[in-house]
Amino acid sequence: MACLLRRVSVTVFFLALWGFALGDRLLVVPQDGSHWLSMKDIAEHLSEKGHEIVVVVPKVNLLLQESKHYTRRIHPVPYDQEELEARYRSFGKHHFSPRWLVTAPMVEYRNNMIVINMYFLNCQSLLRHSDTLRFLRESKFDALFTDPALPCGVILAEYLNLPSVYLFRGFPCALENTFTRTPSPLSYVPRYYTQFSDKMTFLQRVANFLVSYLENILLYALYSKYEDLAEEVLGRQVHLPALYRKASIWLLRYDFVFEYPRPVMPNMVFIGGSSCKKQGILPREFEAYVNASGEHGIVIFSLGSMVSEIPEQKAMEIADALGKIPQTVLWRYTGTPPPNLAKNTKLVKWLPQNDLLGHPKTRAFITHSGSHGVYEGICNGVPMVMMPLFGDQMDNAKRMETRGAGITLNVLEMSSEDLENALKAVINEKSYKENIMRLSRLHKDRPIEPLDLAVFWVEFVMRHKGASHLRPAAHDLTWYQYHSLDVIGFLLAITLTVIFITFKACAFTFRKCFGKKERVKKSHKSKTH
Known part of the structure; x- marks a missing residue:
């Protein structure tokens, strides 16, 4: 009997160990190019800890190669390797083209769109590929890990109803502030492309203020077609910022040693330097x-x-x-x-x-x-x-x-x-x-390495199916509620009403008190004549 119990105990132990080793299933929707490098390090580290990693990869890509650490799910795209390389070559060459101060922003925008338009085709192909979507639905993932610089992974997380973790570097337009309503005072938080520090002159603060409004135009130009694509996939009207606000955790590749100090939300974790490694042996x-x-x-x-x-x-x-x-x-x-x-x-x-x-x-x-x-x-x-x-x-x-x-x-x-x-x-x-x-x-000088911190929070989201306790209530407010415009309007209406009533009461009292005397005087004068 004791021998039987011992065997059962050993069996249960190894089954538990096997279940732990299997780990959770993570879906990774990366951004090709240099953005993939940091995400790759985190995905490989998660794989070494026993989690199953599936990376959604376009058939034609730059750096999304095979690895023993993850399984690739490849989907077709409407361009070939030659076009991909030609776009990147053109993108690189245009950085050395002459430009003037007035035309520089438009030249920069057009150059970036050479690659960004290709990324949109990639996303469109993924979200319209029924076989890939069916595979992802049936795979029962525990969480989705993506780079939200372009919102393909954001839309896919909503489609699959998965908690999501974002890995981001604040470009374009500091999305983690713009879409999540993180306080970002224009007086000391410089906008991208301005090249300002956090100690701005008056004229720089004026420019920073104006640039903040131009960001909305850029966001519309970049993301409006993704919003249309999201509505097509989800079958309902979609407000893209609302999808971004559903992120469980933002892993931001920041460190205040490098960045200027500013406010952040509780679901934002700084992992700047996660790509740094100990020096290895040189070839x-x-x-x-x-x-x-x-x-x-x-x-x-x-x-x-x-x-x-x-x-x-x-x-x-x-x-x-x-x-x-x-x-x-x-x-x-x-x-x-x-x-x-x-x-x-x-x-x-x-x-x-x-x-x-x-x-x-x-x-x-x-x-x-x-x-x-x-x-x-x-x-x-x-x-x-x-x-x-x-x-x-x-x-x-x-x-x-x-x-x-x-x-x-x-x-x-x-x-x-x-x-x-x-x-x-x-x-x-x-x-x-x-x-x-x-x-x-x-x-x-930190208690935990940035890469380990990133891995912890991805595992946290997989274990708890999200991190709703860190989600600010600001995400659920309308724009006028967030800025308290309804409260200001209500108080202003009360103030104006009180002023109006006070004015009318004073006018009425004045007429009652002094109007009668004036009429008596006038009648007395008329009698003397």
Whole structure:
């Protein structure tokens, strides 16, 4: 009998362990490109903890490749690999086109739409593909994990009635503020594209105020067709911001070491730097470059995965500047090598960026100011020369420059001498290294790693089927209720009514008290005549 009980106990234990190991089922709806990198890290970490991960992937994509950590559910799209690559090439080349102050916003918008229009076709194909939708309905997922920069995953979460977790970086237009009614005072919270700090002059505050209203126009241009698509899929009238407000948790790739302090909602979790990793062993090729650099060390140069080549004249100016510093420069570049490339500059198609930044011989980092690169620079304490190209990169560069951790250059206007002087400044002036090291210490001084924090909150939502206790009541109010316009109107009506009644009462009393005397006087005068 005891032996039988022991066997039953062991069986129950292993069944429980098996059930735990199976974990929950998570549906991932990613954004292709660099946005996928942080989401991929979180998905892989969740997979290692025993959860089943299914990633919805367009048949033609840039970075959404196979992995042992997740299963891909592929859906067709109406474009091929050649068109995809052509759009990204065009997108990258347009960053170096001349532009003027007045036309710059429209040029930027049109350039971004080259890729964003393709993303809409991707979303449209997914939400109209009956086989994929049927598979997702029958799979019984516990939660949906998506990047809400474009709302395909947001719409799908509503269609499948799943609690959702958003991974976001505040672009475009700081959706986490705009759609969730997070307080965002215009007096000290700068809007995207303004390149303002949180300490604005009067004229900057005027510009910030005006830009906040232009954001609504941009949001309409970007999202109105998604709202129409949502109505088609859900079979009812849809207000897109209302769908965004159903998110259980916003995982924001922010850290106040990098961002300017501002209010946030209780369902917003900061995981800035989640892509930073411990320094790994360098591949033999790069170890040889580092060792050969001697006492001068190395400089890392990368403009990200979206820029494959640079116009020849600009590439030659850059190469000329790089040849005038004593450091060895590792330049990630896949375009045609500039003819004046110096011996100290090594062109590579790929480089282990985080591992190189973590090496003690790294002296500076030339970056386009993408958030992944900036956080890796902060984590490893490497001062930066920043050449922002598009999107939030200008604002990212402004933040780092404000903190004295780098120098910003306008890639369209800079000369070879400008780049040379900027590099020599961040390498030789101690203040840049001291400031970036201070930011690095602050960033690393935390009770839990950002990646582990992100994983915890995704698991939390899967365990509890959401996080409704963190959802602010502001999400349920109409716009006039949120701004208390109905209360103001009610109190104003009462005030005006009281004033009106008081005025009428005073007028009536005045007439009663003084009107009779006036009539007596007039009648007395008429009798004397």
